[in-house]
Amino acid sequence: MLERRYRVDSVIARGGMSVVYRGLDTRLDRPVALKVMDSHYSANPSFVERFELEARSAARLHHPSVVAVYDQGVDREVDGDRVYLVMQLVEGCTLREVLLEQGVLPLPMAVSVLRPTLSALAAAHHAGMVHRDIKPENVLVGLDGSVRVADFGLVRATASAGSTTGNVILGTVAYLSPEQVTTGDADARTDVYSAGVVLYELLTGRPPFAGDTALSVAYQHVNADVPPPSEITPELPPAIDDLVLRATRRDPAGRPDDAAAFLRELERISAELGLRPVPVPVPVSEQRTEMVSADPGGPPTERIAPITEASVPDAYGPSGGPRGTRAMPRPPEPEETTHEIAAVRPSPAELHEQERRRGGRRFALITLAILVVAGLLGGTAWWMGSGRYIQVPRVVGETEEVAQQVLRGADLSAEITRQLDDEVPAGTVISSSPKQGARILSGQSVDLVVSLGRPKVPDIAKGTELEQAEQALRDASLRPERDSSADQYDTEVPEGAVLSVDPGPGTQLPISSTVRIVVSKGPPPVPVPDVTGASKDEAFAALAAAGFEPYEAGRQFDSNVEGDHVITTDPAPETVVKLSGKPRVGVVLSNAVTVPDLNGKRTEDAKQELAALGLTLEVHSFFERPDSLILGQLPLAGSKVEPGSTVGVTAL
Incomplete structure (x- = not known):
């Protein structure tokens, strides 16, 4: 048991700095995952303090692709403190186990794994957190195919502990960014690099770099570019190569700014390639951890022992790269020198003094143990009776902030649900479950329903599609x-x-009030301008100015309309037309020819003039001669005739 609340059952996984156990929260009767840190870190007060701060930060991450953090604490025992973290138990396996079974993931499946991973990292980056140890071991695949990221905040806490100095590289060498190796710096782009390396491994079945030692792999990240995955998997499209290379550039400025930017690029490329989401399979594997039970009839348990180098799996697995989170020495700069510290043997007097102090400490520990046992017996009797039950205080009608303070003061927590309410002001507690006065176990949570107040009409911009506006109103109740x-x-x-x-x-x-939606009917209809009798150029200009597209719809003869002037339009003048787009209007022009004045002209000249107008000359004369003069004409001058008509003249 950890702090008399969390029962420790079988081992789920071992890592470089912790062991993860399956466990049970005996207070809430729910299965949990318990991560117990190596005693080397548990004994460091600076680490414990920093770890508690980071655990609280991780617990504030609420995202479906993040393994939830429920609690953290320190189990203080005579043989040493155990710092532990209580997390959501994900039934399934790690992404590493999927890779070991599948080898290389198809591109749609690799994208389906990376998408929720980046979504979880984007939520962390938005909250100001950096994971620092993204790798297949920290990506969990549930039995339902869901993908979740684990260990948020833990690596950051370790990197800030007193056991980590400027000479130590902390992380998993196969996925370290160049800046982690050279300076120890880490920001959102560090996680982008590691996620890019994971994508490379999903597509090729191996990390980009391998070597005989952890440091040799780490320095390849500093001095070499990650190769395109298509060198190993030729069928990959160039866009995927480019995405991997952008995410793993050695210069952080060349990478996407954070996981959200990386995710946007992944979504864009997936849409271009037509990649659809596919389920991630969970391999069928055997139980890999032997479980020991102290009581044949009780649940299987395992003694928590300090983690040694021998208990950590081989850092180099079949994937070809170091997988365990490691603390590696960073070699000094070229001009830096190192000095060995000689061991000094204590004198006999010093040995006697040390033995005396050890004896005093043993006596103090025995006395303390007796007092603790007596106190535990009395406390247990009270706790098993009524001491562990608490009455739910009155919180209905209080503001959310006050209600949470009241519950915390009663050693209870709050689970908040929000809903609209016509009567209760926004931010005020509507109800609690269990209700006021009910007796529940100390530390349990009380479900509070907090009012959002009356719904507000959402901000619907002009030009919004009707279906979107209707849905926005329904979403607002x-x-x-x-x-x-x-x-x-x-x-x-x-x-x-x-x-x-x-x-x-x-x-x-x-709630459920009616909101009327006013819809646009488009531009108002306008009448076709009356351009009858206008010249072609004048008519076309007037119609275009009114929003129409004029075109010539043919020519007709009209004795009342001069040639090349408008007889009518189609639609007719003053017809009301809806300006949807740019409606066309046909213009019918007159082909009439105006007869010139031929009186006093020589017949030969008149003939040429009429021919230029498309008319013919018919001469009536008593004496035919070329230079005869015209004395009269029909039709008269100024008359309008059809093209090809004959003009008769009398000449002398």
Whole structure:
């Protein structure tokens, strides 16, 4: 048992700095995962303090792809303190086990693994946290195919502990970024690099770098670029090669700014390649950890022992790269020198004094043990009776902040659910479960329903599609209503899009109140201009200015309309037309020819003039001669005739 609450059962996994056990929270009766740190770190007060701060930070991460952190604590025993973390138990396996069975993942499956991984990292980066140890061992695959990232905050706490100095590289060498090796610095782009290396391994079945020692692998990250994965898996598209190379550039400035930027690039490429999400399979594996039970009839348990180098799996696995989180010495700069410290043997007097002190400590420990046992017997009797039960205090009607303070003061926690309410002001507790006065175990949670107040009309911009506006109102617990009689013409908002809502955005209304949606009917209809009798150029200019597209619809004869001038339009003048797009209007022009004045002209000259107008000359004369003069004509000058008509003249 850890702190008389968490029962420790079988070993799930061992790592370089901790052991993970399956366990049970006996207070809440739920299965949990217990990560117990190596005693080397548990004995370091600086680490314990930093670890507690980071555990609280990790517990604030609420994301479906993050393994939830429930609790942390220190189990203080005579043989040493045990720092532990209580986490969500994910039934399934690690991504490493998927790789060991699959070898190389198909591209759609690799993307389906990386997408939730980056989503979890994006939530951490938004909260100001850096994971620092992204690797397949820290990515869990549930039996339902879900993907979750574990160990948020833990590596950051370790890197900040007193056991880590400027001469120590902390992390998993196969996935270390160059800056982690050279300076120890880490930011969101450090996680981007490690995620890029994981993507490389998913697509090729191996990490990009391998070597005889951990440091040789680490320095390859500093001095060599990650190769394109298509060198091993040729069928990969170039866009995937480019994505991996961008994420793993040695210069952090060349990588995506954070996991959210990396995820956006992955989504864009997935859409371009038409990659659809696929389930991630969980390999069928045997139980790999022997479980020991002190009581044949009781649950299997295992003694928690300090982790030694012998208990840690081989750092180099079949994947070809170091997998365990390691603390490695960083070699000094070229000009830096090292000195050996000689061991000094204590004198006989010093040995006697040390033995005397050890005897005093043994006596003090025995006395303390007796007092502790007596106190535990009395305390246990009280605790097993009524001491562990607490009455739920009154929190209904209080603000959320006050209610949480009241529950914390009663050694209870709060689980918040929010809902709209027409009567209770926003931020006020509507109800609690269990109710006031109920007796529950100390440390349990009380479900609080907190009011969001009345719903507000959402901010629906002009031009929003009608379906989107209706859904936004339903999401706000309001009822959309379409009144076509209220629709209006608008020159800017397209037909069918939202023009406004009534009441306006931000208005508070009772739940399920009706909100009317006013929809645009597009630009208002306009009449076709009357351009009858106008010249072609004048008519075309007037129609274009009114929003129409004019075109020549043919020519006709009209004795009342001059040639090349408008007889009519199609649609007819003053017809009301809806300006949807740019409606076309046909223009019918006159082909009439105006007869010139031929009187007093020589017949030969008149003939040429009429021929230029498409008319013919017919001469009536008593004496035919070329230079005869015209005395009269029919039709008269100024008359309008059809093309090809004959003009008769009398000449002398």
